[in-house]
Amino acid sequence: xxVLGHALAGGAVAVYTRPTYPPRAVAWxxxxxxxxxxxxxxxxxxxxxxxxxxxxRHVTHSVTFVAAFSLMTAWPIxxxxxxxxxNALSITLFVTLLHVLMDMLQGTIRRPFWPVSGWAxxxxxxxxxxxxxxxxxxxxxxxxxxAGAAYxxxxxxxxxxxxxxxxxxxxSPRGHRLAARIAVLxxxxxxxxxxxxxxxxxxxxxxxxxxxNQRRYAEALAAADDxxxxxxxxxxxxxxxxxAEALAALGRREEAETYYLRSIDADRxxxxxxxxxAVNYASWDKPVEWRRARLAPWIARLKTRFADHERLDHxxxxxxxxxxxxxxxxxx
Ligand SMILES: [Zn+2]
Numbered sequence: 001x002x003v004l005g006h007a008l009a010g011g012a013v014a015v016y017t018r019p020t021y022p023p024r025a026v027a028w029x030x031x032x033x034x035x036x037x038x039x040x041x042x043x044x045x046x047x048x049x050x051x052x053x054x055x056x057r058h059v060t061h062s063v064t065f066v067a068a069f070s071l072m073t074a075w076p077i078x079x080x081x082x083x084x085x086x087n088a089l090s091i092t093l094f095v096t097l098l099h100v101l102m103d104m105l106q107g108t109i110r111r112p113f114w115p116v117s118g119w120a121x122x123x124x125x126x127x128x129x130x131x132x133x134x135x136x137x138x139x140x141x142x143x144x145x146x147a148g149a150a151y152x153x154x155x156x157x158x159x160x161x162x163x164x165x166x167x168x169x170x171x172s173p174r175g176h177r178l179a180a181r182i183a184v185l186x187x188x189x190x191x192x193x194x195x196x197x198x199x200x201x202x203x204x205x206x207x208x209x210x211x212x213n214q215r216r217y218a219e220a221l222a223a224a225d226d227x228x229x230x231x232x233x234x235x236x237x238x239x240x241x242x243x244a245e246a247l248a249a250l251g252r253r254e255e256a257e258t259y260y261l262r263s264i265d266a267d268r269x270x271x272x273x274x275x276x277x278a279v280n281y282a283s284w285d286k287p288v289e290w291r292r293a294r295l296a297p298w299i300a301r302l303k304t305r306f307a308d309h310e311r312l313d314h315x316x317x318x319x320x321x322x323x324x325x326x327x328x329x330x331x332x
Pocket of ligand 1 (some may be wrong): 040041061099103
């Protein structure tokens with residue numbers, strides 16, 4: 001989730017679309033749009049505080065959810081700001097859909113059409129940098145471009161004598177202006193704090209991987225629990241995959257199976273969780289027939305879904321080796 005990115009995107013939309021009337025809408029437009037830009041994250045956070053698992057963010061980051069949210073809030077927002085319900089609906093829908101799109105472009109959300117369609121965003125769509133500094137720079141540039149465009153448009157309107165802003169814009173009520181500024185400040189502060197938290201989680205995730213490389217599996221498991229918290233630094237399912245790897249290395253194969261399946265469930269396009277689940281089954285301390293039966297659907301999946309993967313042959317050979325070597329062990 002581009003955390004600062006969401007604030008800047010909401011701000012850019014606000015700058016470009018700011019209404020000239022009525023005064024309440026003028027005062028509340030920027031904070032409202034910045035706050036609406038966070039709706040999917042705020043909703044999943046609230047649901048998690050209420051006890052939902054973190055998978056709930058797949059629900060709150062769906063087109064279905066933001067459409068329902070926009071429909072439900074259109075009327076109160078319209079009343080609050082003195083807009084038409086239709087205007088309130090379209091701006092809410094636009095900003096919340098933008099959030100879903102941005103998260104998808106950063107690869108933190110894969111299935112935006114839940115529950116209607118299981119379509120998953122392909123990896124090449126991930127064009128927003130995951131690195132927080134790169135992300136912040138990108139959105140600062142985009143914000144400056146949009147603000148510049150809005151400024152140029154206004155200058156052009158003034159030159160053509162069509163600027164209705166100055167004469168028509170009545171002073172917003174003082175209390176409203178102050179409250180609106182406080183709301184922007186509060187949102188930006190919490191966005192900044194979340195941004196910082198995500199950097200920390202990113203470092204924790206790197207630590208998990210470093211511990212795995214050093215074969216310190218028990219420590220890696222503990223570190224994975226630290227990293228696997230909001231605002232989730234890793235791609236969906238990756239921390240479960242690392243946990244599965246650590247458990248398999250520790251010989252806890254049944255627990256590893258659970259985490260491999262969770263990882264596959266979160267990201268069905270990740271080759272290694274399927275490949276290593278199959279290797280895990282091949283290594284279980286069970287009769288060869290039992291293992292082959294367990295393996296069959298996963299091998300079929302590897303051969304169909306990942307037919308072009310460069311490491312497929314290597315993995316299939318490894319599975320055969322595991323099956324044969326433990327057979328010798330059992331018979332010998
Ligand atoms: Zn998000």
